[in-house]
Amino acid sequence: MNKNTAGQRVLSLVLLVAGIVLLAAALIMDFSGSQNALRGPMLIIGIVAFFIGLYLFPTLKHHRQIVYVIFLFPLLFTFAVTVIIPLLLGICYSFTDWTGIRFTQIVGLQNYVAMFKDPAFIWSILITFIFVIMNMILVNVVAFLLALLCTSGMRGVGFFRASYFLPNLIGGIVLGYIWQFVFSNVLINITKISWLVQTKTALLAIVIVYLWQYAGYIMLIYVTGLTQIPGDVLEAAKIDGANSSQTLFQVKIPMLASTFTICTFLTLTSAFKQFDVNMALTNGTGSVPNFMGSYLSNGTQMLALNIYNTAIAKNSYALGQAKAVLFFIILACVSLIQVRISNKREVEL
Amino acid sequence: MEEGRLVGKAARTRRVILTIVGIIIAAYVLFPFYLVVMNSFKAQTSIVESPISTAGASFGQFRANLSAVVNNSNFNFWYAFETSLVVTVISLVLLAVLGAMAAWVISRNNKKKWATVIYMIFIASMIIPFQVVMLPLISTFRDVGKFVGISMLQSVPGIVFAYCGFGGAMTVFILTGFIKGIPYDLEEAAAIDGCSPEGTFFRVIFPLLKPVITTVTILNGMWIWNDYLLPSLMLGQNGKVKTLPVAVQAFVGSYVKQWDLILTAALLAIIPMIIIFLFAQKQIMDGMIEGAVKG
Numbered sequence: 001m002n003k004n005t006a007g008q009r010v011l012s013l014v015l016l017v018a019g020i021v022l023l024a025a026a027l028i029m030d031f032s033g034s035q036n037a038l039r040g041p042m043l044i045i046g047i048v049a050f051f052i053g054l055y056l057f058p059t060l061k062h063h064r065q066i067v068y069v070i071f072l073f074p075l076l077f078t079f080a081v082t083v084i085i086p087l088l089l090g091i092c093y094s095f096t097d098w099t100g101i102r103f104t105q106i107v108g109l110q111n112y113v114a115m116f117k118d119p120a121f122i123w124s125i126l127i128t129f130i131f132v133i134m135n136m137i138l139v140n141v142v143a144f145l146l147a148l149l150c151t152s153g154m155r156g157v158g159f160f161r162a163s164y165f166l167p168n169l170i171g172g173i174v175l176g177y178i179w180q181f182v183f184s185n186v187l188i189n190i191t192k193i194s195w196l197v198q199t200k201t202a203l204l205a206i207v208i209v210y211l212w213q214y215a216g217y218i219m220l221i222y223v224t225g226l227t228q229i230p231g232d233v234l235e236a237a238k239i240d241g242a243n244s245s246q247t248l249f250q251v252k253i254p255m256l257a258s259t260f261t262i263c264t265f266l267t268l269t270s271a272f273k274q275f276d277v278n279m280a281l282t283n284g285t286g287s288v289p290n291f292m293g294s295y296l297s298n299g300t301q302m303l304a305l306n307i308y309n310t311a312i313a314k315n316s317y318a319l320g321q322a323k324a325v326l327f328f329i330i331l332a333c334v335s336l337i338q339v340r341i342s343n344k345r346e347v348e349l
Numbered sequence: 350m351e352e353g354r355l356v357g358k359a360a361r362t363r364r365v366i367l368t369i370v371g372i373i374i375a376a377y378v379l380f381p382f383y384l385v386v387m388n389s390f391k392a393q394t395s396i397v398e399s400p401i402s403t404a405g406a407s408f409g410q411f412r413a414n415l416s417a418v419v420n421n422s423n424f425n426f427w428y429a430f431e432t433s434l435v436v437t438v439i440s441l442v443l444l445a446v447l448g449a450m451a452a453w454v455i456s457r458n459n460k461k462k463w464a465t466v467i468y469m470i471f472i473a474s475m476i477i478p479f480q481v482v483m484l485p486l487i488s489t490f491r492d493v494g495k496f497v498g499i500s501m502l503q504s505v506p507g508i509v510f511a512y513c514g515f516g517g518a519m520t521v522f523i524l525t526g527f528i529k530g531i532p533y534d535l536e537e538a539a540a541i542d543g544c545s546p547e548g549t550f551f552r553v554i555f556p557l558l559k560p561v562i563t564t565v566t567i568l569n570g571m572w573i574w575n576d577y578l579l580p581s582l583m584l585g586q587n588g589k590v591k592t593l594p595v596a597v598q599a600f601v602g603s604y605v606k607q608w609d610l611i612l613t614a615a616l617l618a619i620i621p622m623i624i625i626f627l628f629a630q631k632q633i634m635d636g637m638i639e640g641a642v643k644g
Contacts, residue, residue, distance in 0.1 A: 030496050040498035067546045068458070071450035075517045076467070078447075081493070082514025083474055086485035093485060100488060146374070154367040162630055163375045166382070168637075169622045171575030173594045174615050177601055178381050181608055186384065186400045212378065217637060224638050266641055273478050276577050280598070307480045308578075321484050328481040335476050 012056035019050030093318060094325045100317035111322035119292040121323065123299075124306040127203060128272065131302060134207055135214075135271040140263055142215045147222030148248075161223065164216035172213070176280020179209045183281075199286035199299030206300060209277050214270065218263050225259030226252065261342035268338055272331055275304040284309065303327055382619075389414055389613040396608045414613040421610075423603050426617055429596035436505055436580075436592060437573045440512040444569055445562050447513065448520035449528075453550055455521065456528040457536075468525065471518040479515070479578060486511070487582055503588045508580055512573055520565045523640065527561040528554065567629075567636030574622065593618055 023046035029039040051070055059066075094111055096103035115121045150161055167175065183205055184194040195201040229252060237251045278284065278300070286299025301309065307327060311320030387406060388396045392413075395405025419426045458464035487502065490511070494501035501507035531554065539549040577594040584590050586599055597618050604610050626633055 026497070030498070037498060043497050044499070064546045068454045071454045071547075071550075072467070075447045075451040075513065075521065078510055078514035079471070079474075079517045080514075081489070082486060082511050083477060083482060083518075084470075086482040086489050087477060089485040089489065090481055100484065101491075149367060149371055149374075152367050154364055154371055156368070156371070160371045160375055161634070162626075164378055165634060165637075166623075166626070167378060169571065169626055169633075170619050171577060171594050173575075173577045173598050174618045177597070177611055178385055178615055181388075181400075181612060182381055182384060185397065185608065212381075216378070217641075220634055220638050221641050224642070262641055269476070273480070275480075279577075280601075304478075304480055311484050312582075317484055321481075324478075324481040324484065328478055331478050332476055 008056055009058045012053050012058060015049045015053030015056065017053075019046045019048070019053055022046030022049065090321050091325055094322040096318055098318040098321065100311070100315070103318070107318075111319050112326070114319060115323050115326070119294045120296050120298050120301075121306060123288060123291050123296055124301050124303050127300070128303040131203065131207065131274070132268060132271045135210055136264055136267045138207065138211050139214050139218055139267045139271075140260070142211060143218035143263065144222050146215060146219040147226055150219065150223050151226045161220070164219055166216065167213045168217040170213075172274075172276020173280045175209065175213055176277045179205070179212075179277075180281055196282055199288055202282050202286050202300045206274075206278060206281055209281060210271065210274065213277070214267065218267060221263055221266075222256070222259060225256045229255050257342075261339075264342070265335070265338055269331065269335060272334070273304055274302060275308070278302050278305045279308075385612050385616050385619070388608065389616045391609065393607060393609040396612075410609075411613075414609050415617075418600075418610055418613045418617065421600065424596055424600040424614060425591070426596070426614075429591045429593045430617075430621075432505065432590055433574060433593040436508050436512070437570060439505075440509050440516065440573050441566050441570055443509065443513050444516045444520050445566055448517060448524055448565065449555060449558055449562065450550070451517070452521045452524035452528055453554055456525045457533075459529070468521075471521050474518045475522065483578065483582055490583065502583050503585060503590055505590065508583055508592075511579060511583065512569075515579070516569045516572070519640075520569065523565050523568075524558065524561060527558065531557060563632060564636040564639045567633050568640040571633075571637075 022042050026039045026043035026046060029036055029042075051073070054066055055070055057063075057066060093103065095108060096106050146164055150157055150164075154160070180196065183196050188194050191201075195205045233251060233255070234247065237247045242250065282300040284298050284301030284305045286297070286301075288296040288299045298306065298309075303323075304327070307320050307323045310323060311317050314320075384400065387403060388400060390406035390408070390411040392405065392410050399405070418424055455464045455468050459468075490501040490507060494507070499506075501510065535553060536549050539553050540546075544552065575594060576592075577598065580592040581595045581598065584592070584595060586595070586602075591599065597614055600614050601611050
C-alpha cells in the first residue's frame with residue numbers, strides 16, 4: 001500500500017468534499033420541497049463520491065476500518081430500510097388510525113380489540129392453526145416415507161427424487177391455478193361437485209396442494225439424513241438381529257432427531273405463512289353458516305391472506321397492520337417453543 | 350444396504366414392488382404437469398369436454414393458444430419475462446457480492462461486540478414474516494421515493510433494493526458460517542505479501558466462496574423468481590412494470606375459466622424453471638438441502 005501520493009490525497013479530499021456538497025444540496029432541495037428532477041441522481045452520486053473519497057483516503061492506520069465500513073454499509077442500509085424501519089413503523093402504526101398514507105391520532109389498543117371482536121378473523125386464526133398442524137404431520141410423514149422409499153435401493157432413484165421435488169420449483173400462484181383446474185375440471189368427474197366449492201373440502205384441497213408442493217422438498221432433507229447414518233451402525237444393528245422395523249424405529253428414527261427438528265420447523269413456519277396457494281386456489285372464499293353467531297364468507301381465508309385483504313381489499317390499513325403484528329408475535333412464539341422443545345428432545349435422545 | 354440380507358428372488362421382488370410404488374407416486378406428482386402440457390394443445394371446448402384425454406390436441410391449436418397468450422396486452426409475456434429475469438439476476442449478483450462483503454467483515458470481527466450485534470440482528474430478523482413489514486414498507490418506499498425524487502415503487506431498482514434487504518439476512522447467515530471455516534492464515538499470508546484488505550477479500554476469499562455462493566444463489570433465485578406478494582404490492586396489480594407471477598395473476602384474473610389461455614400461460618411461466626432444473630438438477634437439490642440444514 002505504497003500509493004499515498006499527493007495526487008491520491010487531493011483526489012480523495014475532492015471526492016469527499018464533492019460528495020458531501022452534493023449530498024447536502026440534494027437534502028436541502030428535498031427539505032425545501034423542491035421538485036427538481038436532478039436531486040435524486042445528485043443524492044446517489046453524492047453518496048458514491050463520498051465513499052470513493054473515503055476509500056482513497058490516505059491513511060494506513062485506518063484503511064482496514066474504512067474498508068470494513070464500506071463493505072458493511074450497502075447491505076445494512078438496504079436491510080434497515082426494508083426490514084428494520086418498516087417493522088418499527090408497523091408496530092407503531094398498529095396503535096394508530098393509519099390509512100396507509102398518514103395517521104391522525106393514536107387509538108391505543110382499539111385495533112387489537114376490534115380484530116378479536118371480528119368472528120371472521122377468529123375463524124382465520126382457527127383454520128390457520130388446523131392447517132399448520134395437519135400440514136406439519138402430513139408433510140413430514142409423507143416426506144419421510146418417500147425418503148425411505150428413495151433410500152430403499154429401488155431402481156432409478158435419481159428420476160424419482162427429481163420428479164417428487166419438481167412441484168417445489170414452481171411458484172404458489174401458478175400452482176394454485178393449475179390445481180384450480182385439476183379440482184374444478186378433472187377431479188369433478190369423480191367428486192361430482194368441485195372440492196373448491198364447499199368450505200370443508202376446499203380446506204382439504206389446500207392441504208393436498210400444499211402437500212404436493214412441499215413433501216418433495218422435505219423428502220430431500222430426510223434422504224440426506226438417512227444417507228448420513230453411518231453404515232457400521234446399521235451393520236451392528238443387523239448383527240444384533242434387528243429386523244427392518246426395529247432398525248427403523250430404534251436406530252434410524254432416533255438418529256434423525258436433528259433432521260426432524262429442521263423439517264418440523266420448516267414445515268411449521270412455511271405453512272403458517274402460506275399465502276400464494278391460498279390466494280390462487282380459493283382466494284379465501286367459502287361460506288360458514290354459523291360461526292360465533294354470524295355468517296362468514298371467508299371460509300378458507302388463512303391469516304396471511306386475511307391480513308392482505310383487510311389492508312388492501314378493505315382498505316383498513318391500521319387494522320391489517322395490527323393483525324400482522326399479532327401474526328408476527330404468534331409466529332415468533334411458535335418458533336421459539338418449537339425450537340426449545342426440539343432442543344430438549346435432542347438432548348434427551 | 351438393507352436388501353443384502355434378502356437373497357436372490359426375494360430381493361428382486363421387493364425391488365420391483367418398491368419401484369412400482371415409486372412409479373405410482375411419481376405419476377400422481379407429475380399428473381398436474383401432464384394436464385398443463387396436454388391441455389395447452391387444445392381449444393377451450395375440448396378441454397372442458399375431456400380434460401384428461403389427448404382428444405382435440407394439436408400443434409396448430411397450441412400455436413394459436415401461444416400467440417393468443419403472448420400477444421395479449423394484459424399479459425405481455427415477453428416484457429414480464431424480461432422484467433423477472435432482470436430483477437432476479439441483478440438481485441442475485443448484488444446479494445452474492447454485498448452479502449459476501451458483509452459476511453466477511455462480520456466473521457473477521459466476530460470477537461468484537463458490534464459485529465456480534467449485527468449478526469444477531471440478522472439472525473433474529475429471519476423469523477420476521479413479510480406480512481408484518483409489507484404495509485409500512487410500501488408507505489416508506491413511497492415517501493422516501495417522493496422525498497428524494499427517485500421512484501422506488503413501480504420500478505425495477507426499487508424491487509431489487511427490497512430484495513437485497515430481505516435476502517440479506519439469510520445470505521449473510523449462510524456465508525458467515527462458511528467464511529468462519531476459512532483459515533485466517535490465508536489472509537495473513539496475503540497481507541504480508543502486500544495485499545490490501547479489499548484485495549485480499551476479492552482475490553483470495555471471494556473465489557473460495559464459490560460453492561456456498563452457488564447455494565445462496567439457488568435459494569434466493571427460487572424465492573425471487575417465484576415471489577408474488579412483494580412485486581404485486583410494490584408494482585401494483587395494474588402497473589406498467591410486472592414480474593411474471595404478477596402478470597400471470599393479472600392475466601388469469603381477467604380470463605376467468607378460459608382454461609386454454611390460463612394453462613398455456615401457466616406452461617410459459619413454469620418452463621424456464623423446469624429447463625434450469627433439467628440442467629442444474631443436482632446443484633439445485635443440493636442447494637435446497639444445504640439451505641434448509643443451515644437455516
